[in-house]
Amino acid sequence: MLHALSGFGRRRTLQGGAAAAVVLGLLLWWVLPIGEEEPSGSLTFSTGVRSGVYQRYGQRLEGALAKDMPQVSIRLRNSEGSQQNIERVATGKADFTIATADAVATYLQSEKPGFERLRGCVRLYDDYVQLIVPRDSRIRTVADLRGARVGVGQTGSGVLLVADRLMRAAGIDPSSDVTPVHAGIDTMPQRLTDGGLDAFFWSGGLPTAAVENLSEKFAIRLVPLEEPLITELQAVGGSTRYYRSAVMPADAYPGAQQGISVQTVAVSNMLITTDRMDPLTTEAFTRTVIDSRDRIGREVHSAQLVDLRTAIYTDPLPLHEGARRYYRSAKP
Numbered sequence: 001m002l003h004a005l006s007g008f009g010r011r012r013t014l015q016g017g018a019a020a021a022v023v024l025g026l027l028l029w030w031v032l033p034i035g036e037e038e039p040s041g042s043l044t045f046s047t048g049v050r051s052g053v054y055q056r057y058g059q060r061l062e063g064a065l066a067k068d069m070p071q072v073s074i075r076l077r078n079s080e081g082s083q084q085n086i087e088r089v090a091t092g093k094a095d096f097t098i099a100t101a102d103a104v105a106t107y108l109q110s111e112k113p114g115f116e117r118l119r120g121c122v123r124l125y126d127d128y129v130q131l132i133v134p135r136d137s138r139i140r141t142v143a144d145l146r147g148a149r150v151g152v153g154q155t156g157s158g159v160l161l162v163a164d165r166l167m168r169a170a171g172i173d174p175s176s177d178v179t180p181v182h183a184g185i186d187t188m189p190q191r192l193t194d195g196g197l198d199a200f201f202w203s204g205g206l207p208t209a210a211v212e213n214l215s216e217k218f219a220i221r222l223v224p225l226e227e228p229l230i231t232e233l234q235a236v237g238g239s240t241r242y243y244r245s246a247v248m249p250a251d252a253y254p255g256a257q258q259g260i261s262v263q264t265v266a267v268s269n270m271l272i273t274t275d276r277m278d279p280l281t282t283e284a285f286t287r288t289v290i291d292s293r294d295r296i297g298r299e300v301h302s303a304q305l306v307d308l309r310t311a312i313y314t315d316p317l318p319l320h321e322g323a324r325r326y327y328r329s330a331k332p
Contacts, residue, residue, distance in 0.1 A: 039281040040071035046085045046094035047076055049154065049184035053127075053205040054081070054098050057300050064292035069284050080184065081157025083107070089272055090114030096277075096285060100127055100158040100203070101268045105239035105316045117274040120314025121286050121323040124269040125205050125305040128248055129162055132211065132256075133199045134192065135219035142170035142229060149179045151188040151200025159185075162265070163201035165240060166225065169232040189214040199223070203267070205302025206252045215255035222248065222256055224263045233265070242267050242316075270314050282322025290330070 045062070048054025055078060062074050077094060079085050082103035088094040090107065091114045108115050133139045139148065145167065152174065153159025160182070167174045174180055181188075181197060188200040189210050202211060214220060230245045246266035250259050271289060273282060290308055297304030312319065312327050319327075 037280075038071050039069050039278075039284045041281075042073040042075065043096065043281070043285075044075045044077055044094040046079045046088045046097040048079055048081055048085070048098070049157070050078060050186040051210045052081075052185045053208055053300065053302055054079075054085075056209065057098070057205075057296065057303060060296040060299055060303070061289065061292065064288050064296065065285070068288045068291070069281075072281070079156065080154035081159060083158060083161060084154075084156030086118070086272070087112065087156070089274060090118055092274075092276065096121070096271060096273050098124065098269050098271055100161075101242040101270060101316065102239045103158045103161055104270065104272065105242060106161065108316060109238060114274065117276065118317055119273055119275055119277075119320035119323075120270050120317035121273055121282060121320055122271040122289050122306065122311045123313050124271060124289075124311075125302040126246070126266040126268050127158070127203045128206055128246060128252075129166070129225060129265040129267075130202045130204070130208070130211060130248070131166075131199060131223040131225065132192065132202065132214075132220050133223055135221045135256075137198065137221065139199055139223060141223065142166055142225065143172065145170075145199060146172055146177050148198035149181060149196070151183050151191065151197050152180045153182070153201060153203075154184045155182055157184065158267075159201055159203045162203055162243070162267070165233055165236070166201075166229065166265070169229055169236075185210045189218075192220070193218045205269075205300070205305075206248060207301065211256075212253055215253045220256045222253065222262045222264075225265050226263055230265055270317070272314075272317060273320055275320070277320065277322070279320070279322035279325060282320045283326045284322075286323045286326040287330075290326075 045058055047058035058076050065074050082099040085097035085099045086107045089097045152163040164174045185202055191197040233243055234240050243265050246264055248262040248264050250257050250261045293303055293306045
């Protein structure tokens with residue numbers, strides 16, 4: 001009898017140990033990631049011209065990515081802007097970037113190298129087109145640029161794309177009716193101050209630090225881009241459908257606007273990659289962009305405008321599968 005009880009006790013002990021092992025296994029399955037590993041390796045993020053919003057946003061995002069994706073090495077690479085950014089990502093020279101929707105649509109329509117591989121991750125914030133002149137300038141409309149020396153952005157920028165289109169919509173040939181100066185936001189403000197430019201175009205989030213700094217030390221004015229001009233611009237069709245009428249609030253550049261809001265053109269920005277990027281990394285990258293909005297927005301105001309409700313709309317690009325996974329998991 002004693003022997004039987006002893007055997008029964010051993011069986012109970014074994015069964016209890018097995019049950020504990022099962023419970024421990026379930027706990028480990030719940031706590032530890034099983035299957036997919038954390039993203040690792042290295043990524044290149046193409047940003048923008050020095051002192052522009054793309055570059056400033058990229059610098060702050062790099063810190064957030066380093067915290068959220070510690071096994072990934074992030075390399076930032078300056079660029080001339082949207083057009084060069086898209087070409088780099090499409091051809092494998094960069095992994096992620098920011099670009100305007102009109103520039104993306106133009107790249108797709110032109111069927112440039114790698115266009116079919118491009119994918120969207122996040123609709124970010126809007127760029128506002130800014131035409132800046134000295135406060136005492138004769139230039140009151142885009143049509144008044146005829147004969148002027150005009151900063152139109154660098155050759156790989158989205159600024160150049162929209163500047164050319166706006167001038168054509170106003171009846172100006174950008175190659176012969178003005179003297180185009182291909183320069184970035186890092187040099188155009190100083191050229192205006194020194195008298196080397198009569199005006200310059202910029203397309204960026206509000207406020208752009210370089211324009212804000214210029215307005216604080218030099219008397220400038222923002223030229224309105226009125227509704228008839230925007231209607232003419234949109235009538236071209238194609239990628240111009242991504243332009244919309246907008247208003248720069250009076251406090252965007254208080255020193256320049258003097259309490260007056262300014263009519264302009266806006267176009268959305270998006271975070272893009274290609275189908276070469278694995279879903280795990282893309283999901284993590286997308287999550288960091290959304291989660292870091294408020295933290296980055298304290299330094300780069302445009303980042304505050306990233307909205308989870310609209311981030312998924314990356315037209316004209318299909319959504320990357322990794323970004324799709326994130327949005328499914330983030331649904332309220």
